[in-house]
Amino acid sequence: MPSLASARYGKDNVRVYKVHRDEKAGTQSVTEMTVCCLLEGEIETSYTKADNSVVVATDSIKNTIYIKAKEHPVNPPELYASHLGQHFLDTYPHITSAHINIIVHRWTRMTVDNAPHPHSFFRDGQETRNVEATVSRSGGIALKSSIAGLSVLKSTGSAFHGFVRDEFTTLAETWDRILSTDIDCSWTWKPFATVAAVQEGVERFDGAWESARGIIMKTFATDESASVQNTMYKMCELILDAAPEVDRVGFSLPNKHYFEIDLSWHKGTKNTGKDAEVYAPQSGPNGLIKCEVARDVSALAHR
Numbered sequence: 361m362p363s364l365a366s367a368r369y370g371k372d373n374v375r376v377y378k379v380h381r382d383e384k385a386g387t388q389s390v391t392e393m394t395v396c397c398l399l400e401g402e403i404e405t406s407y408t409k410a411d412n413s414v415v416v417a418t419d420s421i422k423n424t425i426y427i428k429a430k431e432h433p434v435n436p437p438e439l440y441a442s443h444l445g446q447h448f449l450d451t452y453p454h455i456t457s458a459h460i461n462i463i464v465h466r467w468t469r470m471t472v473d474n475a476p477h478p479h480s481f482f483r484d485g486q487e488t489r490n491v492e493a494t495v496s497r498s499g500g501i502a503l504k505s506s507i508a509g510l511s512v513l514k515s516t517g518s519a520f521h522g523f524v525r526d527e528f529t530t531l532a533e534t535w536d537r538i539l540s541t542d543i544d545c546s547w548t549w550k551p552f553a554t555v556a557a558v559q560e561g562v563e564r565f566d567g568a569w570e571s572a573r574g575i576i577m578k579t580f581a582t583d584e585s586a587s588v589q590n591t592m593y594k595m596c597e598l599i600l601d602a603a604p605e606v607d608r609v610g611f612s613l614p615n616k617h618y619f620e621i622d623l624s625w626h627k628g629t630k631n632t633g634k635d636a637e638v639y640a641p642q643s644g645p646n647g648l649i650k651c652e653v654a655r656d657v658s659a660l661a662h663r
């Protein structure tokens with residue numbers, strides 16, 4: 361007989377905007393995010409027996425997202441996600457875990473007449489800061505933070521040679537190529553027992569995000585890259601060093617190819633090898649390189 365193997369439900373794509381008005385300074389700050397909140401627990405009968413008495417309506421879940429954004433700071437998103445998830449465990453005895461995903465969109469303050477503008481912002485790229493929180497009765501609060509959609513390119517300082525050559529290989533070795541990717545980097549925190557533990561030392565979350573972003577940019581720019589694999593591994597090691605409360609760092613990076621174009625058909629134009637200047641960016645296929653680097657378990661500090 362079939363049985364329900366897993367189930368969770370909730371509201372996705374809840375868009376939330378919150379403004380903070382600093383009356384004294386005369387400035388405003390804004391946060392825009394997209395929230396997904398899914399619940400798990402003793403909800404089987406809603407699927408198997410049409411029993412809606414165990415269902416917190418997804419409409420109520422959406423309302424809760426708004427109310428918790430009003431009651432609590434939405435920054436850092438790790439703290440807001442923890443408050444939101446904990447609410448469902450505190451309120452509904454039959455809910456055993458809440459899964460919160462938050463995507464924070466960029467609104468960067470404008471500089472106008474060489475000064476930061478008090479209330480105007482612009483979207484500087486598709487980069488987002490994200491958090492995945494699982495708040496559960498058994499496991500406390502599990503947080504995974506990430507940066508996604510940060511597009512980077514270097515026009516030299518990247519090589520790829522020494523790879524397997526066999527009857528399927530057409531790719532030439534290169535000692536100088538373009539390297540371009542969309543950064544997707546995540547870091548998993550050691551579990552937190554309570555929301556109070558998340559709150560204590562809450563600046564760790566902005567600190568880790570700033571460190572990770574800085575390390576990614578600096579390593580990408582300065583590493584004489586032997587491969588995407590090796591450059592991403594170096595980034596993981598540095599981020600683990602910079603964030604002692606992080607257990608694990610991972611990357612998922614597309615290798616976005618830029619092909620040389622042979623223009624010799626036009627008056628013998630030289631545009632390959634050392635003469636290459638005009639390239640054809642490819643939309644696909646792309647390489648996709650992933651890794652996760654875990655801290656040596658024996659080196660973990662205990663909370």
Ligand SMILES: O=c1[nH]c(=O)c2[nH]c(=O)[nH]c2[nH]1
Binds near residue numbers: 520531588649
């Ligand atoms: O950095 C790279 N890693 C690969 O595994 C790979 N494979 C490939 O064709 N080009 C590249 N580049």
